[in-house]
Amino acid sequence: MDKPLKLYFIPYLAAGHMIPLCDIAALFASRGHFVTIITTPLNAKILPKSNNFNVQTFQLPSQEVGLPEGIENITSITNIEDGFKLYQATALLHEHIEKFVEQHPPDCIVADFCLPWVDELANKHHIPRFAFNGFSLFTICAMESLKSQPLPENASGPFVIPNFPHDIIINSIPPIESKAFMDPLLTIALKSHGFIINSFVELDGDEYVEYYEKIIGHKAWHLGPASLVRKTTQEKAERGEKSTISVQKYLTWLNSKQDNSVLYISFGTICYLPDKQLFEIASAIEASGYDFIWVVPEKKGIENESEEEKEKWLPKGFEERNKGMIVRGWAPQVVILGHPALGAFLTHCGWNSVVEAVSAGVPMITWPVHSDQFYNEKLITQVRRIGVEVGVDEWNMAAFRDSKKLVKRDHIEKAVRRLMDDGDEAVQIRQRSQKFAKIARRVQEDGSSHENLTALIDELKRLRDSKVLN
Numbered sequence: 158m159d160k161p162l163k164l165y166f167i168p169y170l171a172a173g174h175m176i177p178l179c180d181i182a183a184l185f186a187s188r189g190h191f192v193t194i195i196t197t198p199l200n201a202k203i204l205p206k207s208n209n210f211n212v213q214t215f216q217l218p219s220q221e222v223g224l225p226e227g228i229e230n231i232t233s234i235t236n237i238e239d240g241f242k243l244y245q246a247t248a249l250l251h252e253h254i255e256k257f258v259e260q261h262p263p264d265c266i267v268a269d270f271c272l273p274w275v276d277e278l279a280n281k282h283h284i285p286r287f288a289f290n291g292f293s294l295f296t297i298c299a300m301e302s303l304k305s306q307p308l309p310e311n312a313s314g315p316f317v318i319p320n321f322p323h324d325i326i327i328n329s330i331p332p333i334e335s336k337a338f339m340d341p342l343l344t345i346a347l348k349s350h351g352f353i354i355n356s357f358v359e360l361d362g363d364e365y366v367e368y369y370e371k372i373i374g375h376k377a378w379h380l381g382p383a384s385l386v387r388k389t390t391q392e393k394a395e396r397g398e399k400s401t402i403s404v405q406k407y408l409t410w411l412n413s414k415q416d417n418s419v420l421y422i423s424f425g426t427i428c429y430l431p432d433k434q435l436f437e438i439a440s441a442i443e444a445s446g447y448d449f450i451w452v453v454p455e456k457k458g459i460e461n462e463s464e465e466e467k468e469k470w471l472p473k474g475f476e477e478r479n480k481g482m483i484v485r486g487w488a489p490q491v492v493i494l495g496h497p498a499l500g501a502f503l504t505h506c507g508w509n510s511v512v513e514a515v516s517a518g519v520p521m522i523t524w525p526v527h528s529d530q531f532y533n534e535k536l537i538t539q540v541r542r543i544g545v546e547v548g549v550d551e552w553n554m555a556a557f558r559d560s561k562k563l564v565k566r567d568h569i570e571k572a573v574r575r576l577m578d579d580g581d582e583a584v585q586i587r588q589r590s591q592k593f594a595k596i597a598r599r600v601q602e603d604g605s606s607h608e609n610l611t612a613l614i615d616e617l618k619r620l621r622d623s624k625v626l627n
């Protein structure tokens with residue numbers, strides 16, 4: 158009678174959405190359920206080899222929306238227009254996926270909220286649907302609470318989240334276009350059976366689980382941190398693209414460093430900071446004098462970049478003078494964060510980076526760029542107090558758009574020192590971070606996330622079996 162469930166997962170075509178959703182899919186598969194990931198051929202290539210699930214691919218209709226062939230995800234896109242074309246192209250997958258679902262109906266579909274058309278598809282075929290977007294529940298609650306608030310056009314400056322469990326002041330009002338894009342997607346997500354969250358209840362907080370259920374009237378299932386499903390260094394290194402530098406090289410370098418002595422800097426897969434800003438970061442690293450691993454976007458990584466080009470973003474002689482690794486391209490972040498040499502993480506506060514840092518107990522220096530990142534920052538610095546802010550108040554519409562304001566080197570240096578100088582504040586923040594890392598590891602073994610997963614599986618079985626009876 159205990160027949161395994163058949164589940165389909167449809168990630169959005171961006172590494173930051175796909176990697177955690179596939180980790181979550183792997184959690185279901187590890188409990189013996191049949192899991193299929195639905196994606197496009199080039200995206201399927203980066204899925205970890207050691208997976209216990211099936212992959213079903215459909216060709217992305219790029220040409221129909223004017224996208225160059227071979228572009229199948231946000232990582233390969235550097236402007237907002239192509240970002241929208243990609244979004245349109247994914248909508249054209251509707252028909253193909255619907256046909257597949259008709260022929261092979263699953264017990265449940267988990268789809269990214271950037272694929273709102275899955276709602277209609279699932280309803281039509283009476284299949285329970287769950288939404289995912291890779292945000293924290295704290296952030297979803299903040300966005301929901303702002304949904305009903307009309308924003309003054311072109312307004313800027315700090316604002317308080319209305320009717321919220323904590324008094325949270327966000328550094329800057331979101332751009333109107335950003336809210337206009339996000340709000341309808343959130344509204345459609347509310348029609349699903351629930352949100353699947355890559356976090357754990359202790360990190361988001363019971364207040365927000367309750368707020369979401371009682372005030373927003375929807376259910377959230379905390380199944381994370383999803384990255385902990387990857388246990389070995391090999392499995393961790395296999396998440397995402399192939400690393401540009403061998404994993405062994407990182408480990409050898411990190412092994413030669415003292416505990417808590419290395420600063421790690423990464424802005425995720427799709428943030429391109431302007432040259433002038435990179436120059437300020439480099440100057441701050443140099444002034445602080447700490448060892449570092451700095452991931453810069455691939456477009457800076459061109460082997461034959463001229464000296465002249467390079468000096469636009471890196472002070473002359475920087476690499477000779479400083480002890481650190483500059484990484485052009487993809488870095489095995491979970492492996493790096495997990496090393497005891499790590500002292501702090503300067504991050505754009507993308508939720509995957511945050512959960513990975515929390516799971517590793519690494520304190521954060523927060524530098525949000527767009528979207529959910531400004532809310533995540535507050536959960537880190539104000540609510541859980543496991544990081545410090547660099548002090549950004551410019552909210553970009555998308556990661557590709559250049560910021561206008563520059564964060565000056567002395568601001569960056571000051572934030573770095575606050576976490577790396579072993580003073581009282583640094584020690585307390587590190588202790589709190591390590592406490593969360595312990596909880597994170599426990600929740601997946603036999604704590605809240607483990608129980609949420611069991612409860613969700615039971616609910617899905619109930620839904621399936623009641624359908625059979627009808």
Ligand SMILES: *[C@@H]1O[C@H](CO)[C@@H](O)[C@H](O)[C@H]1NC(C)=O
Pocket residue numbers: 171172199200202203227228229230231232233397398
């Ligand atoms: C993104 O798509 C490109 C092709 O456009 C592929 O080469 C790459 O591996 C994909 N990367 C991720 C992170 O999805």
Ligand SMILES: *[C@@H]1O[C@H](CO)[C@@H](O)[C@H](O)[C@H]1NC(C)=O
Pocket residue numbers: 310311
């Ligand atoms: C908002 O800014 C845009 C562009 O800067 C401008 O075209 C528009 O008139 C402004 N709207 C208001 C209400 O000030």
Ligand SMILES: *[C@@H]1O[C@H](CO)[C@@H](O)[C@H](O)[C@H]1NC(C)=O
Pocket residue numbers: 459461
């Ligand atoms: C780098 O060099 C290669 C081979 O010489 C050339 O094909 C390529 O266009 C160069 N790239 C840039 C960005 O200059």
Ligand SMILES: *[C@@H]1O[C@H](CO)[C@@H](O)[C@H](O)[C@H]1NC(C)=O
Pocket residue numbers: 358366376377378379605606608609612
């Ligand atoms: C998830 O776990 C938390 C803590 O144990 C619990 O309060 C919550 O109700 C669970 N959520 C669901 C949807 O079962």
